[in-house]
Amino acid sequence: MATPRNILPADLARLLCAGLTCSVLALGTAYAETAAAPQTEGQKQAAEGAAKLAKGEDDEPHIGTMPKADAHRVYVNDPAHFAAITQQFIIDGASGNVLGMTDGGFLPNPVISNDGTVIAQVSTVFERIARGKRTDYVEVFDTETLLPSADIELPNTPRFLIGTYPQMSTLTPDNKTLLFYQFSPSPAVGLVDLANKKFDRMIDVPDCYEMFPTANDTFYMHCRDGSMAKVEFGGAEPKISHSEVFHGEDDHLINTPAYSMKAKKILWPTYTGKIYPVDLSGDQAKVDKAIEAFTEAERKEGWAPGGWQPIAFHRVKDRIYLLADKREEWTHKDPSRFVFVIDAKTGERVKKIEMGHEIDAINVSQNAEGTLLYGLSTGDRTLYIYDEETGKEVRHVDQLGRGPQVITVSDMES
Amino acid sequence: MLTRRTLACVAAAGVLAASVVAGLASSEKSEAPAAADQQAMLAALGSQLFFDPALSKNGTQSCSTCHDPDHAFVDPRESVAGTSVSLGDDGESLGDRNTPTLGYVSRAPSFHLADSGEYKGGQFWDGRADDLTAQAGQPMLNPVEMGMPDKAAVVERLRQNVAYVESFDRIYGPNALGDVEQAFNHAAAALAAYQSTPEFSPFDSRFDRYLRGEEKLTKQEEFGYTVYLTWNCRLCHQIRTQGVETHETFTNSEYRNIGIPVNHEVRALNGKGDGFVDPGLAGHPGLDDPSQKGKFKVPTLRNVAVSGPYMHNGVFKDLRTAVVFYNKYTTNNPKWQINPETGEAWGDPEVPENLAMKELRSGLTVSDERVDALVAFLETLTDKRYEPLLAEQKAEREAARLRVEAAN
Numbered sequence: 011m012a013t014p015r016n017i018l019p020a021d022l023a024r025l026l027c028a029g030l031t032c033s034v035l036a037l038g039t040a041y042a043e044t045a046a047a048p049q050t051e052g053q054k055q056a057a058e059g060a061a062k063l064a065k066g067e068d069d070e071p072h073i074g075t076m077p078k079a080d081a082h083r084v085y086v087n088d089p090a091h092f093a094a095i096t097q098q099f100i101i102d103g104a105s106g107n108v109l110g111m112t113d114g115g116f117l118p119n120p121v122i123s124n125d126g127t128v129i130a131q132v133s134t135v136f137e138r139i140a141r142g143k144r145t146d147y148v149e150v151f152d153t154e155t156l157l158p159s160a161d162i163e164l165p166n167t168p169r170f171l172i173g174t175y176p177q178m179s180t181l182t183p184d185n186k187t188l189l190f191y192q193f194s195p196s197p198a199v200g201l202v203d204l205a206n207k208k209f210d211r212m213i214d215v216p217d218c219y220e221m222f223p224t225a226n227d228t229f230y231m232h233c234r235d236g237s238m239a240k241v242e243f244g245g246a247e248p249k250i251s252h253s254e255v256f257h258g259e260d261d262h263l264i265n266t267p268a269y270s271m272k273a274k275k276i277l278w279p280t281y282t283g284k285i286y287p288v289d290l291s292g293d294q295a296k297v298d299k300a301i302e303a304f305t306e307a308e309r310k311e312g313w314a315p316g317g318w319q320p321i322a323f324h325r326v327k328d329r330i331y332l333l334a335d336k337r338e339e340w341t342h343k344d345p346s347r348f349v350f351v352i353d354a355k356t357g358e359r360v361k362k363i364e365m366g367h368e369i370d371a372i373n374v375s376q377n378a379e380g381t382l383l384y385g386l387s388t389g390d391r392t393l394y395i396y397d398e399e400t401g402k403e404v405r406h407v408d409q410l411g412r413g414p415q416v417i418t419v420s421d422m423e424s
Numbered sequence: 425m426l427t428r429r430t431l432a433c434v435a436a437a438g439v440l441a442a443s444v445v446a447g448l449a450s451s452e453k454s455e456a457p458a459a460a461d462q463q464a465m466l467a468a469l470g471s472q473l474f475f476d477p478a479l480s481k482n483g484t485q486s487c488s489t490c491h492d493p494d495h496a497f498v499d500p501r502e503s504v505a506g507t508s509v510s511l512g513d514d515g516e517s518l519g520d521r522n523t524p525t526l527g528y529v530s531r532a533p534s535f536h537l538a539d540s541g542e543y544k545g546g547q548f549w550d551g552r553a554d555d556l557t558a559q560a561g562q563p564m565l566n567p568v569e570m571g572m573p574d575k576a577a578v579v580e581r582l583r584q585n586v587a588y589v590e591s592f593d594r595i596y597g598p599n600a601l602g603d604v605e606q607a608f609n610h611a612a613a614a615l616a617a618y619q620s621t622p623e624f625s626p627f628d629s630r631f632d633r634y635l636r637g638e639e640k641l642t643k644q645e646e647f648g649y650t651v652y653l654t655w656n657c658r659l660c661h662q663i664r665t666q667g668v669e670t671h672e673t674f675t676n677s678e679y680r681n682i683g684i685p686v687n688h689e690v691r692a693l694n695g696k697g698d699g700f701v702d703p704g705l706a707g708h709p710g711l712d713d714p715s716q717k718g719k720f721k722v723p724t725l726r727n728v729a730v731s732g733p734y735m736h737n738g739v740f741k742d743l744r745t746a747v748v749f750y751n752k753y754t755t756n757n758p759k760w761q762i763n764p765e766t767g768e769a770w771g772d773p774e775v776p777e778n779l780a781m782k783e784l785r786s787g788l789t790v791s792d793e794r795v796d797a798l799v800a801f802l803e804t805l806t807d808k809r810y811e812p813l814l815a816e817q818k819a820e821r822e823a824a825r826l827r828v829e830a831a832n
Contacts, residue, residue: 194787194788195754195755195756195787195788195789196755196756196757196788196789196791197791214757216791217791217793234793235793259643
């Protein structure tokens, strides 16, 4: 965790609070910088603190609480380059303030509900830091205090330990069931009953990966054979059916597609910038005509997607954001410096935003007005925040752990 | 080693061909062709012996009867025990272990304790023969195999054949069949020489052609190769732990207990009964080591697709079953605890100790798609001459599948 550059008297109370194992680190607000505002958060709080002192007001140390989540709430997860202990930063994208943090174990999967009422993670700890008895568990946090409101142990350490793919853990629309993926010994999906705070069961699935819930008892997966599988788990035995195969064997789909559960739509790019819109609103997954993000000429120039989380989708605006750069083949995990904005309906390019930084992950706030585009740089350990309309960088939040990679937002728009 | 030993015999007998003499006089370099000639003569003699039923008691079977060259040097004969084990010369006796292929066996090192701490090399499923020469004589004298009463009887049979007398004399010098012990050993050496010829190890499978860039593998075969190389298969079925081996035999020649169940059918028929326990490597002469009990030599996977049934006791008929068996150790799905050939549980290991759990418990189940891919890959390890056999097998399998489909 970073230390404020200038610790001012008014912040001492907050520092003290932080020392008392508060999960909400209000002090984080002290160092976030706002490019547009003349006064930084730190300066503002210094002025407030000085004014209180001048008035002779006592400062009562307390444990802070989280404000209610809004559309600009953004979560940055730091897998910390496979460190045994990790962190998640809860940020107000509008101000660029860090509002709070949660601690995690090894490669946890953050799970945030669309209405912002569930902050959870599927995590792993060992009794001796990185060795000894392993415990997998689901932890749910109170959204106001960030205190754990549920701690549910997962039997037989079933988690898939992998670089964080957002869709390897997810929630059903009613937020009552958490799904997590198991790779070993064979593909399976674990169901966790959040409502009753208990592990439910594992469902055996075919050779398929990632989960995209569409209903409280239904999710889809992407299978090795190039089809989508529909898994209905409401009955005693899961019902599994497959779509047509929709991509060729040499058409490589990335690990981190964008999924809008409200739109029941996946935007799934390939290594070359073809984007498959996968429509999950019907009886079975249906793949619409693929969108080519780049012209033939651009592809020849080397334009291709790249990064950790290189695609985002704005549901209301029906826009796709693709992080890309000119690159060599097989450098698809390297950061990129541009975001291509594409109309999902027409497949036409709306604009190209120069990010000005080496960006690894992007996402967008889902509000229709004042939409923010987030660009996370793993190397800079900084979240750069842009005005989606103008493409201008408006603020940034730095010192976000050791290797932050994953941005999560909620889709609160109706 | 074999070559050196053979050469020593040749030199001692003083029957060096003219070219060898000339070679010795000038340089070592020109010795090679002569050595090759000697080896070729020995191999030719071995070839005669290999196919000669006179080396069995009743004259009904030769090496080639059980190690049929048209069937990847395994035994295609159906008996009451199916093809799990072979029938001896007496027409009644059944072995207790499956007749392995002789393809690529010459590539195995002599029996020794390897740096890995594991025993390595040798011949037979339990490695009880140090090398091919040591192995070759044993079936002739085994009462449940070729059944000759003793070495003298074998040598007597050789003496009765003028062609043998001539060949032995040409290679080993006058009266080469005079001394029983020596003559018997020479016969074994000839059989070993024959098994060391490219006829047994041609390295001309589709996989070899693929490695040489002459052919492409199908996507499924390639996937199978990838699975094979990344799953636990390669921990035992590869000569080297790392690096490149151009003449891969798909075995590290070590010994492992993978927990194969008893072949009850065979045991009931061959009289050993269910009380008998095959000690595996622990039965190797001079190796009184309980930690080797139940271990068997990792077989070559070359020609595996055409040399079923599988495992040391021939307990699995189908290659797919042999692959699926390994899922027993990794799965939490009851489906994989069932032997698809019997519809019942795999059965307890014959020897529950010394299981190779470090390798077997990989933590990953091989999915049906991967099993199919592995089988497709293993089929590419079939020597060119057996490819028609493979095609025939595949056609039969396909026909059977269609029959089942039609019936449903």
